[in-house]
Amino acid sequence: MEKENTRPVDRQDAYGKITGKARYVDDLKYPGMLYVHTVRCPYPHARILNIDGSEALALPGVVKVLTAKDIIGRNHLPNDKPVLVAEVAKCAGDGVAAVVAETRALAVKAAKLVKVDYEELPAVFTPEEALAPGAQPVHGDSNCAITHKTVKGDIKIGFAKADVIIEREYSTQRAMHSALEPDGALVVPEADGITVYCPGKGPFNVKRAVAAACGLSENRVRLIQPAIGGAFGGKDCDINVIASRAAMAAMITGRPCKMTWSREEVLIEGSKRHPFKLKYKIGAKKDGRITAIEINGLADVGAYITKSKATIWRATVEATGPYNIEHVSTTITGAYTNNVYSDAVRGFGSPQVDFASESLMNELARELDMDPLEIRRINAYREGSVTATSQKLRSVNLIECLDKLEEVFPYHAKSCSTAPENSAPAQLENDAAVSGKISLRPGKVRGRGISCIFRGEANGAGVTTLDAAAVNMHIERDGSITVLTGIAEMGQGGSNIVLQMVSKVLGVSVENMKVSPLDTAYLPDSGATVGSRGTITTGNAAVVAAEDARKRIAEVIAEEWGGKPETLIFRDNNIFTEDGNKKISFQDAITICYTRIPGVFGYGWWSLPPVWWDFDKNCGDTYASFNYGACGAEVEIDLTSGKVDIIDLVAIHDVGKILNEPEVKGQIAGGASMALGFAMTEEVEIRKGQVKTLNFDGYLLPTTLDFNNFRPVPLEAKQPGTNPLGVKGIGESSTATLAPAVVNAIENALGVRIRNLPVDLEKVFAAIQEGERIGTIAGVTSSPMNHGARAETPDPQQYGKGGKA
Amino acid sequence: MKKTKIQFVLNEKSVSMDVDPETTLLSLLREELFLTGTKEGCGSGECGACTVLMDGVAVNSCLVLAPQINGTEIITIEALETDGKLDRLQQSFIDHHAVQCGFCTPGMLMSAKALLLKNPRPTQEEIRVALSGNLCRCTGYQNIIAAVEGAVD
Structure with a gap:
């Protein structure tokens, strides 16, 4: 692929979105449409004794009160979230009934009138409690939902070789997707089934779930996606449930039915990111070489299994971080609790383990009195390295990422950045005048931190179906092209990548193409838009499909002109002979094609090479390829308030091949800003199973004032041999590097390590006080005259000489 | 009622x-x-x-x-679009790749419009403050800020 492919191509979906013309699910209305609202269990574990909907039904305009008894098909898979609870609610917020009414307000009002009698049951709220002997089981007879392991070598031997061994514990919080568009679905009953309008990353999965719930064969459920207001790993199991509730209402009432959740409902019933607790033990030689690592983790699965097995599997595979370690033992267990259920969130288990392993690397560096970048270089995966799962790695670009980081981020510069806010960080000089001392405003300290990761591409062996996608296209009679792809456009720009690839092969302008709305009635099932697999799978499928169309067209034109079809050149909306002597417009060529061949189209499937996992031996080729990343953060901390400002933030990501530079940078920036929230502010508070964070006033997303001074750096290095385009995914790795880099920077500034996310104001303030107590900072509170100068340099070269947390 | x-x-x-x-x-x-x-x-x-x-x-x-x-x-x-002509802000949002899922976009554009009506030449800091009540989960804001800057004379 030549350079021209990296040109910024404007997004075709942008026009509808900037004019308000794009229609999202809640913008859709049908004549006679009813609204459905959920009645939820207020207790974390309770048996339903009776549901009385009579008072609700007495309100004029209330059409139905539905319960699990009304479910026509399958309510749920074993241990999975039910459409409506039949007998025992497993978490507070579980749906137990659904009210169907003429207006949304009426449905909400009537839901409060549904009387449900419960018998409260004992409940468990932490994985530790859940796994303790005699604990109340959430499902079956054990709360152990899943345990995944990797074993390599013998950690006893590895630790015996170590000069230094440290043990640390880290935790990450319950976070949320926070797509700005709340979840919802509209279902229209048809003569021979139903049509579902809903957003979602896995339209075919939703179709199957709704079909099962409604007792319909899969070909009687048609799912059409409206515009999607973000997903970030969500809009999946939650949408299965919402669409199924709306579908049963539609089938029973015979009228179109819509359910859209309020933000509060998303917080109360919607899935969340798995909270993890991770214990690491690591041994290393004095020169920094790691000899062994032992990792034990515990994840809160919540009340239902959903995709926890795959999430925890990925976390287990990636838990060591991107390092050559001969002796590894990793065990991560997911436990059921009576908390709201955990499911996929952008990053899918990676951000949790990357926070822990990359914090640990800095702690090890400190213990060894080494430079954090140097210890990473010493242990970094290189071409041919073997992972903890015994997989030999190819197209390893970690050193390239670290080199780039050192080039663009002044990690070793002695003076901290003095660039004014909002300006691009200037090249820093090692100014002798400041010689490691920070010239800062009073009461502020600064620090720098780094991190690096590896991350498996696409579904991997944790998913058993072949990782495949299809693209097809109809070349219309006027030469315009309708492109069909099963990858959901959730905002990531996947549709445009498909258009770019078709444009490249057929030489037709993107403006002459249109992506058809995602409609399961016509589209080949290309799997879910997950695992950062969209560009890898459909980008390559688009090339196959466009080449199929080109061959078809070229054969007709070559016959017309005499000559070989494969020598024709498709460019600039024209077709040329190799010598340029003959030329026909693409449109005229298509006119000829329609007189000669039955249909002018292109069709193409593409799949990643198969991967495998041996669950008995805990090893395998986990992912077809891996991508690599590195992050550098410089923070400024206000010693009075604990507020942390981002002074400089660089995220470098190995993307294989850049297809659209501004768009890939946009993906990195979005992932990084989500990671900043994960690092610093976002947490769904839950007490005794009750969600206490009910809207964005308590769940704090980064704003324009928080996410600042960011530089995304997509890196082209060795391309994976496993796909012809040579691309790697970016959607999720961008969420994984920032948290440890920022927390390492905070530690660098304060000399105090924070091991539990999010690093909110309270934790930073406590760290400041600790830093003052142990003497790593001279803070404003203890010594106002000092104006809060860091007691010693944050220069990473000097790292390890400050106080220890 | x-x-x-x-x-x-x-x-x-x-x-x-x-x-x-x-x-x-x-x-x-x-x-x-x-x-x-x-x-x-x-x-x-x-x-x-x-x-x-x-x-x-x-x-x-x-x-x-x-x-x-x-x-x-x-x-x-x-x-915002009048007689088939996009507002300068809208075009700038396209040009600066400021749109991803698009759900925050109408609100962002209206906040930006209000800012430019009151202050035709805002600084980046003023833009950040004016848009600080508009959440975006997709973009990390930088392309949005650049788009508003791009619509300023």
Whole structure:
């Protein structure tokens, strides 16, 4: 692929979105449409004794009160979230009934009138409690939902070789997707089934779930996606449930039915990111070489299994971080609790383990009195390295990422950045005048931190179906092209990548193409838009499909002109002979094609090479390829308030091949800003199973004032041999590097390590006080005259000489 | 509930209607006037997806009750493009790749519009402050900030 492919191509979906013309699910209305609202269990574990909907039904305009008894098909898979609870609610917020009414307000009002009698049951709220002997089981007879392991070598031997061994514990919080568009679905009953309008990353999965719930064969459920207001790993199991509730209402009432959740409902019933607790033990030689690592983790699965097995599997595979370690033992267990259920969130288990392993690397560096970048270089995966799962790695670009980081981020510069806010960080000089001392405003300290990761591409062996996608296209009679792809456009720009690839092969302008709305009635099932697999799978499928169309067209034109079809050149909306002597417009060529061949189209499937996992031996080729990343953060901390400002933030990501530079940078920036929230502010508070964070006033997303001074750096290095385009995914790795880099920077500034996310104001303030107590900072509170100068340099070269947390 | 009669100017057209006094401006726009370009992200004034202009000032329409708009001028995202011509801000959002999922976009554009009406040459800091009530989960904001800067003379 030549350079021209990296040109910024404007997004075709942008026009509808900037004019308000794009229609999202809640913008859709049908004549006679009813609204459905959920009645939820207020207790974390309770048996339903009776549901009385009579008072609700007495309100004029209330059409139905539905319960699990009304479910026509399958309510749920074993241990999975039910459409409506039949007998025992497993978490507070579980749906137990659904009210169907003429207006949304009426449905909400009537839901409060549904009387449900419960018998409260004992409940468990932490994985530790859940796994303790005699604990109340959430499902079956054990709360152990899943345990995944990797074993390599013998950690006893590895630790015996170590000069230094440290043990640390880290935790990450319950976070949320926070797509700005709340979840919802509209279902229209048809003569021979139903049509579902809903957003979602896995339209075919939703179709199957709704079909099962409604007792319909899969070909009687048609799912059409409206515009999607973000997903970030969500809009999946939650949408299965919402669409199924709306579908049963539609089938029973015979009228179109819509359910859209309020933000509060998303917080109360919607899935969340798995909270993890991770214990690491690591041994290393004095020169920094790691000899062994032992990792034990515990994840809160919540009340239902959903995709926890795959999430925890990925976390287990990636838990060591991107390092050559001969002796590894990793065990991560997911436990059921009576908390709201955990499911996929952008990053899918990676951000949790990357926070822990990359914090640990800095702690090890400190213990060894080494430079954090140097210890990473010493242990970094290189071409041919073997992972903890015994997989030999190819197209390893970690050193390239670290080199780039050192080039663009002044990690070793002695003076901290003095660039004014909002300006691009200037090249820093090692100014002798400041010689490691920070010239800062009073009461502020600064620090720098780094991190690096590896991350498996696409579904991997944790998913058993072949990782495949299809693209097809109809070349219309006027030469315009309708492109069909099963990858959901959730905002990531996947549709445009498909258009770019078709444009490249057929030489037709993107403006002459249109992506058809995602409609399961016509589209080949290309799997879910997950695992950062969209560009890898459909980008390559688009090339196959466009080449199929080109061959078809070229054969007709070559016959017309005499000559070989494969020598024709498709460019600039024209077709040329190799010598340029003959030329026909693409449109005229298509006119000829329609007189000669039955249909002018292109069709193409593409799949990643198969991967495998041996669950008995805990090893395998986990992912077809891996991508690599590195992050550098410089923070400024206000010693009075604990507020942390981002002074400089660089995220470098190995993307294989850049297809659209501004768009890939946009993906990195979005992932990084989500990671900043994960690092610093976002947490769904839950007490005794009750969600206490009910809207964005308590769940704090980064704003324009928080996410600042960011530089995304997509890196082209060795391309994976496993796909012809040579691309790697970016959607999720961008969420994984920032948290440890920022927390390492905070530690660098304060000399105090924070091991539990999010690093909110309270934790930073406590760290400041600790830093003052142990003497790593001279803070404003203890010594106002000092104006809060860091007691010693944050220069990473000097790292390890400050106080220890 | 007794209806209240209100009169206001909506996207340069005079409107007179009877409203439930508890109806929000957001609900009025979306449910009764079929202007669904204005989005509901939180319903509590935290996300800014429902931002519209009320007498030239950006407001969260989910926090404004319908009777409050009596006698005012309301402008929504639907009026930003005029006679098939995009507003400069809209074109700049395309040019700067400031749009991903698009759900925050109408609100972002209206907040930016309000800023430029009041302050045609804002600094980046002023832009960041003006948009700080509009949440975006997709972009990390930098392309949005660049797009607003790009629409400034």
